[in-house]
Amino acid sequence: MNAAARFIKMVTFWELIKGMVVTNKYMFKPKVTELYPDVRPVLPYRTKGRLHVEIETCISCRMCEKACPEGCIKVFPPSKEVFKTDKRPAQFYLNQEHCLHCGLCVDPCPTGSIHHSHEYEMVVYNFDDLLFDKETLPYDLDQKQYRWNVLGNVPVKR
Amino acid sequence: MNFQTLMDVIGWPLIKIVILLVPVFTVVAYLVWFERRVLAFFQSRLGPNRVGPLGLLQPVADGLKLLLKEDIVPTNARPFLFKIAPIFVMTPAIAGFAVISWALPWVTPAGNTHGFVVADVDLGILLILALSSLGIFGIILGGWASGSKYPLMGSLRSASQMLAYEIPLTLSILTVILLAGSFRLSDIVAAQQNLGWYFLFPGLIAFGVYLVSAVAESNRTPFDLPEGESEIIGFHTEYSGMRFAFYFVGEYANVVLISVVAASLFMGGYDIPFVKDAALYAAHPNLASVLGVLSFAVKGALFAYFFIWIRATWPRYRYDQLLRVGWVVLLPIALGNLMLVALLKLWLLR
Numbered sequence: 001m002n003a004a005a006r007f008i009k010m011v012t013f014w015e016l017i018k019g020m021v022v023t024n025k026y027m028f029k030p031k032v033t034e035l036y037p038d039v040r041p042v043l044p045y046r047t048k049g050r051l052h053v054e055i056e057t058c059i060s061c062r063m064c065e066k067a068c069p070e071g072c073i074k075v076f077p078p079s080k081e082v083f084k085t086d087k088r089p090a091q092f093y094l095n096q097e098h099c100l101h102c103g104l105c106v107d108p109c110p111t112g113s114i115h116h117s118h119e120y121e122m123v124v125y126n127f128d129d130l131l132f133d134k135e136t137l138p139y140d141l142d143q144k145q146y147r148w149n150v151l152g153n154v155p156v157k158r
Numbered sequence: 159m160n161f162q163t164l165m166d167v168i169g170w171p172l173i174k175i176v177i178l179l180v181p182v183f184t185v186v187a188y189l190v191w192f193e194r195r196v197l198a199f200f201q202s203r204l205g206p207n208r209v210g211p212l213g214l215l216q217p218v219a220d221g222l223k224l225l226l227k228e229d230i231v232p233t234n235a236r237p238f239l240f241k242i243a244p245i246f247v248m249t250p251a252i253a254g255f256a257v258i259s260w261a262l263p264w265v266t267p268a269g270n271t272h273g274f275v276v277a278d279v280d281l282g283i284l285l286i287l288a289l290s291s292l293g294i295f296g297i298i299l300g301g302w303a304s305g306s307k308y309p310l311m312g313s314l315r316s317a318s319q320m321l322a323y324e325i326p327l328t329l330s331i332l333t334v335i336l337l338a339g340s341f342r343l344s345d346i347v348a349a350q351q352n353l354g355w356y357f358l359f360p361g362l363i364a365f366g367v368y369l370v371s372a373v374a375e376s377n378r379t380p381f382d383l384p385e386g387e388s389e390i391i392g393f394h395t396e397y398s399g400m401r402f403a404f405y406f407v408g409e410y411a412n413v414v415l416i417s418v419v420a421a422s423l424f425m426g427g428y429d430i431p432f433v434k435d436a437a438l439y440a441a442h443p444n445l446a447s448v449l450g451v452l453s454f455a456v457k458g459a460l461f462a463y464f465f466i467w468i469r470a471t472w473p474r475y476r477y478d479q480l481l482r483v484g485w486v487v488l489l490p491i492a493l494g495n496l497m498l499v500a501l502l503k504l505w506l507l508r
Contacts, residue, residue, distance in 0.1 A: 016472065023200050023471040033204040 043118050048101040051094055052117040053137050059087040064105035064114050072098040073105060094137055096122065097130040174276045175256075182255050186410045187217035193410075193466050200470035224406075227399035234305030235396065243303055244397065244404030246296030250289035251411035257282035258418055259344035261428045261450035262435070265443040274428075274447065275344065282343045283331055286419060290375055293412065294320045297377075297384055300405070301393035312393035315477050316384035319374060322477075322484030323381075327371035329492035333364035333499050334423045343419075347427035351435055356426040360502060363495040365424045367488050369464075372416040374480065377409060379469040383477050385409075417461035421454060428454040 009015065034041060043049075060077035072095035077083060079090075106115050124130055191206065191213065198205030206213035231237055259282075260274035279285060294316060301313025334357050335341055338349035350356050358365055374381040385392035394405045421427055428450030429435055439446040475483070 019471045020467060024467065026202055027196070027199045029202065031199070031204050032202045035204075 043120075046116075047118050047120070048103055048116040049119045050096060050117050050122055051099060051105070051137075052115060053092060053094070054113045055088055055092060055134055055137070057111045058089055058092070058113040059111055060089040061110060063108040063110070067104045067108050069102065069104060070095075070098040070100055072096070089134065092134045092137060094132040095130065096132060097127055170272070171276060178255060178276055179252070182252065182411070182414070183407075185414055186407055187221065189410050189414060189462060190220070190406070191216050192462070193469075196463065196466045197470055200467070221403065224399055224403040229399045229401065230396075232305055232396050236303040236305065239299050239303035240396075241401070243296050243300035244401045244408070246299060247293050247408035248296075248404045248411065250292040250296075251408045251415055254286045254289045254415045255411075255418075257285050257343060258415075258422065259342075259347065259427065260454060261447040262439055262443070264447050273344075274451065278342065278344055281341045283335065283341050283346070283419070283423075286415070287328060287331065290412065290415070291320070291324065293408065296405075296408070297393050300397065301384075304393075304396040306396055308391040309393045309395045312384050312386070312391060312395070315390075316377070316393060318477050319377075319381065319383050319480060322481045323371040323374035323488075326367050326484060326488035326492045327375060329489070329496055330361075330364040330367040330371065331423065333361050333492075333496050336496070336499055336503060337361060343422050343427070347422055347429060350426045351429050356424060356429075358424045360499065361424060361495075363491060364499070365420075367492045367495070368420060368424070370483070370488060372420060373465065373468065374484075376412040376416055376465075378413065378465060380472040380474050381480055382474060383480065386474065389474070413462060413465060414458070417458045417465070418454070420461050421457035425457045427457075 058075075060075055060083070062075045062077070065071075065073045065075050074091075074093040074095075075089050076091040076093075077089055078086060082090075101116070103116065109115075122130070194216070195205040195207075195213070206216040209215040209219045231240055256276040257279055258275065259278060263271040263273045265271050297316045298313045301309040301311075301316070304310070334346060337357055337360060338346040340346060340349065346357075373379075377384050383390070385394070394402055397405060430438070430446075430449050430453045433449075435446060435450070438449075
């Protein structure tokens with residue numbers, strides 16, 4: 001750059017004005033701030049929220065219990081006589097307090113009964129509220145925000 | 159002394175002061191909100207938006223919080239000076255608004271005229287310069303009376319800063335005074351209306367010098383050396399509660415003041431752009447006055463936006479750099495420009 005051009009740039013404050021143009025561009029760009037309680041975020045399709053179990057299709061195979069690295073799933077199959085006709089578990093415990101949302105229980109499930117939902121508001125006042133059993137585990141599926149991850153039982157490419 | 163004289167001497171000025179102070183304090187309070195919002199927008203944030211719609215009640219909440227805070231005077235401080243220093247900052251900044259002419263005079267149905275100005279003194283702009291120089295005393299006193307070394311360093315930086323900007327500021331305003339032929343702000347605006355264009359164009363260099371010096375005068379980024387919000391500790395470190403609020407109000411009142419002074423010196427003040435003001439005033443005087451105030455407000459707001467804009471963009475100067483800019487760059491430019499404009503006035507604008 002020759003001296004004349006540098007002098008003109010100095011006199012017209014070229015660099016300073018260039019900076020001001022850049023900042024003014026950001027003034028009118030969309031903002032990155034999340035207005036969380038007012039505006040709900042649009043979650044990605046495969047969001048790993050709280051686990052949801054469809055007790056009706058569960059066959060008590062205990063694959064999820066074996067896969068869980070934290071041991072937070074406990075499945076109790078029904079008695080042998082009942083199992084011949086009805087394979088639904090007698091009791092199903094989920095300790096959400098220890099759940100990592102790793103998704104390792106979802107992959108081996110042969111019926112796709114266990115999968116992640118889109119619920120992410122899991123703050124409670126005491127730990128007991130994080131222990132779910134057969135009755136409290138399923139969501140109220142009518143509520144839109146509790147829709148589950150429909151891709152849960154699709155095999156993931158390795 | 160009859161009632162009429164009493165009204166003219168005491169009554170009307172007092173009423174005008176009250177009418178002026180309410181909008182001035184409102185504008186100063188909402189400038190804080192405006193700055194926080196706009197600065198956040200520049201940084202891809204949203205700024206205060208929780209208190210009231212769009213965060214419009216934020217200044218009220220801030221003011222209440224500062225009012226209710228404990229008023230602490232440090233053990234090492236000099237109590238009298240410590241208490242009086244914030245008033246030294248706020249009062250001159252507010253007092254400067256007295257001489258600013260806001261619009262053409264209001265005409266009552268009876269035919270009387272009332273100027274949109276508290277005191278249309280013939281050395282108005284000089285009074286503003288004098289008052290804004292007084293404001294620096296509050297900063298220096300506050301830093302010294304705090305009895306702590308960091309505020310003292312802040313006020314020392316402020317003192318050195320004052321050396322840098324005062325003379326270029328005065329010289330740039332002198333250019334406008336030369337063009338207008340008067341120190342009175344209403345005369346300066348009238349001169350721009352008669353000339354047909356604003357002093358922005360014959361005084362472009364003076365305008366630049368004024369902007370730089372005015373930013374330095376109101377202690378704002380890139381010349382916020384006395385305060386230095388995040389990096390260097392400022393002169394009001396020891397202040398809390400209402401005394402801190404006084405400093406805050408003083409700073410923002412200063413911003414509003416330099417904005418409206420810049421608007422009336424260089425952008426034609428209450429002159430309505432693209433409209434023959436004299437003809438409009440002859441036909442509908444009160445409409446012209448109200449439109450004039452609005453036009454003035456828009457011009458002032460543009461300057462306020464500009465000051466926030468440069469705050470969002472430019473980094474801070476060191477104070478030796480500021481002194482160098484003031485004495486080596488701005489002073490020769492302002493002096494040369496003054497001579498150039500004098501010659502222009504002599505030959506072209508007779």
